[in-house]
Amino acid sequence: MHVEIWSDIACPWCYVGKRRFEAALAAFEHRDAVTVTWRSFELDPHAPVERGVDGATHLAEKYGVTRDEALAMQQRLSDVAAGDGLDYDLEHARGGSTFDAHRLVHLAAQHGRQDAMEERLFAAYLAERELVSDHATLQRLGEEVGLPADEVADALASNRFADEVRDDERTAAGLGISAVPFFVVDRAYGTSGAQPAELLTQLLEKAWAERPQVTVVGEGDSCGVDGC
Amino acid sequence: MHVEIWSDIACPWCYVGKRRFEAALAAFEHRDAVTVTWRSFELDPHAPVERGVDGATHLAEKYGVTRDEALAMQQRLSDVAAGDGLDYDLEHARGGSTFDAHRLVHLAAQHGRQDAMEERLFAAYLAERELVSDHATLQRLGEEVGLPADEVADALASNRFADEVRDDERTAAGLGISAVPFFVVDRAYGTSGAQPAELLTQLLEKAWAERPQVTVVGEGDSCGVDGC
Secondary structure, X not given: XXXXXEEOOXXXXXHHHHHHHHHHHHOOXXXXXXEEEEEEOOOXXXXXXXXXXXXXXXXXXXXXXXHHHHHHHHHHHHHHHHHOOOOOXXXXXXXXXXXHHHHHHHHHHHOOOHHHHHHHHHHHHHOXXXXXXXXXXXXXXHXXXXXXXXXXXXXXXXXXXXXXXXXXXXXXXXXXXXXXXXXXXXXXXXXXXOOOHHHHHHHHHHHHHOXXXXXXXXXXXXXXXXXX | OEEEEEEXXXXXXXXXXXXXXXXXXXXXXOHHHOEEEEEEOOOOOOOOOOOOOXXXXXXXXXXXXXHHHHHHHHHHHHHHHHHOOOOOOOOOOEOOOOHHHHHHHHHHHHOOOHHHHHHHHHHHHHOOOOOOOOHXXXXXXXXXXXXXXXXXXXXXXXXXXXHHHHHHXXXXXXXXXXXXXXXXXXXXXXXXXXXXXXXXXXXXXXHXXXXXXXXXXXXXXXXXXXXX
16 A cells, blocks of 8 residues: 655644554554655745744744744643653754755655655754754755765756656645644545544554556556567 | 656567557646656566577577467568557567666666657667666666766665565556556556557546546644745
């Protein structure tokens, strides 16, 4: 089965969702038959490279609340994340464009390191006050998960994988996805949000039980091991 | 919609099937919504690098017939291919392993040149007496379709994309595919063999009419453009 997970690096619920999906997958009997693809989704496609204010100030400005009120909102979310083993620092998160970070995730996929790259970027942004639009930062994070330094540099210096990011976003729009994380199994079943692991396991079980079988609708001339 | 086509370079019906699928796709109203992936399938996974006998002699030995009888069989197939605009030279085809050629098709996919690479390899083997297991030949053919020379050389010198080839073959086995070409639409409908273009168009239309919709089965905490 193929699980596609749309997410943004700058999405606190997405990292929580990643942890819960990992738990769900570990509890799923047929986990060896599951492949996972991380799909790009920018919550703010028009974000500047860097916002210049910290996460708490940005949240306060966005909702028109005080900084203390914003901090309280972030604390509630951080408390939930802590329950999933994540140590968030949303107050000091450095917001900005995640487009290049998503391009890096696509490069990582070519090296079998997509999950590691996604994980590294979530931690960098949500817990480590890293600016994930900064190319020197992305270069370092890419190398940390084992990507070839020259390929990371080439990708960052060019527009490589921009089409792949936009393809993911177009597909999301086509599927009606407007919030992340969003989990899709075999393009048949989907679920939005960081649901409890047990519910994500149920999604996998449902999709497994009802996984599509290929219906052969015709036959023509072909070649097999015994000839044509 | 996603169309996956399992084929082998050394499969005369596969190149015919490619032409007919192209015609089918051109006649399909929603062709812009179709993406095509070529999947690897080796008709003879144990083939030596080079057989040392030409295509007609190999066929005669395989079926225990005379060379003239083998030539007559090949002529009948070539006549059909000619009807699809293909100028086969099966008599002098240089048989051998297609594993490395399939690896090259996977590399080409990363550069958006998969279809061009598949096309080039079919023509090389089925029409131009090229030995598609020979690395110098594969290097030249890869460069001809626009792949970076260094990446082709790196892939050929290493085991790169071997896993991808075997993954395709495992998937084929899982789907019960034992002869190629084999066309699968959205993992829901499949058809084997080089069927007439009209029938392939009907397959696309049937799959389109019954294409799966994602059923959303639950909702949890998530982030959207308006916040988390």
